[in-house]
Amino acid sequence: MQRFRLCFLVAVALIFGASSLYSYNRDMQVVSHVSSTIKAIGWASSELELELLKFDLALTGLAADMVETEEVELRFNLLWSRVDTLLVGEENRPVREQPGVLPMLESFKAQLALWEEPIYSLSSDDDATIAAILQGLSEYRAMAREINVDTFEGESVWRQLDFIQDIRHRSNLYLVGLMLSGLAMLVLLLRENRRNWRLAYQDLLTGLPNRVSFYDQIAKELEQAARQQSKFALYMIDLNGFKAINDSLGHEVGDRMLQEVAKRLADTIGQQGLAARLGGDEFVVLQRLSTHEGPESMAALLWQSLSREVEMVDGNLTPQASIGISLYPDHGETKKALLSNADMAMYHAKQSSGTSVQLFEFGLNEPRLRRQKLALELEVAIEHDHLELHYQPIFDLEGDALESVEALLRWNSLEFGVINPLELIEVAEKHGLAPRLNRWVLLTACRQLQRWHLAGATMLKVNVNISPSIFKGDQLIPTIREALASASLEASALVLEITEDTTLWDTAGSLDTLQELRALGVEIALDDFGTGYSSFSHLRHLPFDKLKLDKSFIDDLASDPRAVSLIRTIIALAESLDMVVTAEGIEVEQQRTLLNELGCHLGQGYLMARPMPVDVMEHLLFGRFSYDHRPV
Secondary structure, eight states, X not given: OHHHHHHHHHHHHHHHHHHHHHHHHHHHHHHHHHIIIIIIIIHHHHHHHHHHHHHHHXXXXXXXXXXXXXXXXXXXXXXXXXXXXXXXXXXGHHHHTSTTHHXXXXXXXXXXXXXXXXXXXXXXXXXXXXXXHHHHHHHHHHHHHHHHHHHHHOHHHHHHHGGGXXXXXXXXXXXXXXXXXHHHHHHHHHHHHHHHHHHHHBOTTTOSXXXXXXXXXXXXXXXXXXXXXXXXXXXXXXXXXXXXHHHHHOHHHHHHHHHHHHHHHHHHHGGGEEEEEEETTEEEEEEEEOTTOOSHHHHHHHHHHHTSOEEETTEEEOOOEEEEEEEETTTOSSHHHHHHHHHHHHHHHHHOSSOSEEEOOGGGHHHHHHHHHHHHHHHHHHHTTOOEEEEEEEEETTTOOEEEEEEEEEOEETTTEEOOHHHHHHXXXXXXXXXXXXXXXXXXXXXXXXXXXXTTOTTOEEEEEOOHHHHHSSOHHHHHHHHHHHHTOOGGGEEEEEEHHHHHSOHHHHHHHHHHHHHHTOEEEEEEETSSOOOHHHHHHSOOSEEEEOHHHHHTTTTOHHHHHHHHHHHHHHHHTTOEEEEOOOOSHHHHHHHHHHTOOEEOSTTTOOOBOHHHHHHHHHSOOOGGGOOO
C-alpha cells in the first residue's frame, strides 16, 4: 500500500512537471509583461482579502466558542501587519497606485487602531462587541473584494493580455496537467479528511465510536425520540479490576481485553443501537426500545457476553463488568441526566456484592448526596475542631498495666448525627480530606498525651492510625514533626498504626518512609495483620516495632485449635523479628487467658475497656483502675 501511494505521488509530480515545462517557454512573454502587476498587485490584494477573511472567521469562531481569544489576537496582528506592509515600500507602490487603494488602506489602519483595545480584552461572551467589529469589518471586506476583482478581471489588465491569445490557447495542455494534478491532490485530501474524521470520531484501539461521536449520536437520538415519542436505554459499563490487570500483566494484555470487550458489545447490540468507548475501561451502549420492551433482556445478554473468558497468550482472563442502566424518558430527557443516572446506577452495581446490573432508581442518589454533604460538613468540622477523639486502653496481658491508648476518631454530625468511623474515613479518602484529617488527629492526640504526661502519666503512649493517602504522599514526616513539636512531646511516646495494605504495593517506597519514621524515634505498628495480602517476606523487610493481630483471629481462639496454632506461629515469628504483639478485640476472659499463655504481650478489647472520651479516660488514668475492676 505504501509503495502504491509513493508511485502515485511520483506520477502526479511527473505530470505536473511535464505540464509546467511544456508551458514554460510559451508563457515567458506573459510572465515578463504582467509580472510587475499580476505578481505585485494581484498577490498583495489577494493576501489582504485573505487576512480579512481569516480575521472574520476567527471572530465568528470566538462567538461560537470554537476558537480561543489568542487565535483572534493572532489574526488581528497579522492583518494589521499586512496593511502596514502595503502602505510602505517601493515593491508595493503598484498596489497603492490602484484606484481607491491608498485611501482604503489609510482608513482601515485608523480603524484597526480603534479596534486594538477591544480586541485584546475580548471574550466569547462579548457578543455585542464581536457583532460591532464584524459589521465594521464587512465594509472593508467589500472594498478589498472590489479591488481584488478589479486587479484580476479589470478591463485594463485583460486588454494587456489580448495580444497573447494564441499563447493562451496553446497553453491548454498546461491547464489539463494542472487539472489532473489538482484532481490527484483532491483525492489525497479526501483520504486525509477521512483519516482525520477517524481520529476525531473513532476510538483507535477498539474501532468503536469515541466519546465525541457518541455525544453527537445521543443528541440525534434524543431529537428523534422526542419527535416520535419513542424510548431508548443507556447501559454504562465499567470493567471491575481493570487497573490491576494493566498494572500486573501489562498494557498489551489490557489492550487485548478492551478490544475483545468492544467487539462483544458491538456484536451483542447489533442493529438495535450502538456501542461506544468513552475512555479507559468505560463503555456505553445505546439501545432503541419498542413500546413494550424493557432493558432486562439486553442487559443480561451484555453481561453474559462480557463474562466469557478472553483468550490470552499466557492463559485466559474472565472480565467482570458492572452495568448501570438509565431509560429515556423515564430517568431523564437530556444527555447529561441520562449519562449521570446510568453512571450512578453502575457505581451502585459496582459497590453492591449481590448484583452486577442495576437499573437506575431515584433513591440511588441519596447515598451519594449524603457523602457529598458529609464531605462539606467534615471540611468545616476539621477547620473548627468539631471532631472528637476517644481513647481505648491497651494493657500488658501479663501484669495488667496500662501500656498505651489508641486514639479513635468520633464525629457527631449536625445534620446526620453520629457518623460511623468507617464511613467518616471513606468520605475523607474519596474527597481528598484524609491528609487534613490525619493532621488534626495527630495534633490533637499528641497535645492530649502531653497533658496527661504533665499530670503524671509519664509512661503512657498514644497510638494513631495513619491513612494510606498521607503515608504514600510527602506530608507524613513534616506532619509528625509538627505534631510532636506543637505538643513538646517525645517521639518515643507516639505509635503509628499502619495497615499492611498501605505498605504492600510499593515496598521500596514504604521502606524509605518507615526508615524515616524510625529515625524520628516514633514506634511503628503493623495494624490489622492477617486481613491483607502481605507475605512473611514482606513483613521481614519492613522495620515494624509492633504487630497487631486482627480481631478475626481472636474471635475463634476459644473454639478453633487451628486459630491457636496460627496465633502461636505469628507470635513466634514476631518475636524472631523483635516485634511486640498486640491482640485486638478481646471480649471474653478465656481469650485473654489463652493469649497470655501463648506469649502475646499486649491486648485491647471490650473485656478490658471500651473506647472512652477524655474525661472518662482521665478518671481511669488517675484513679485506681484495672481491667478486672472497670468503672461502670
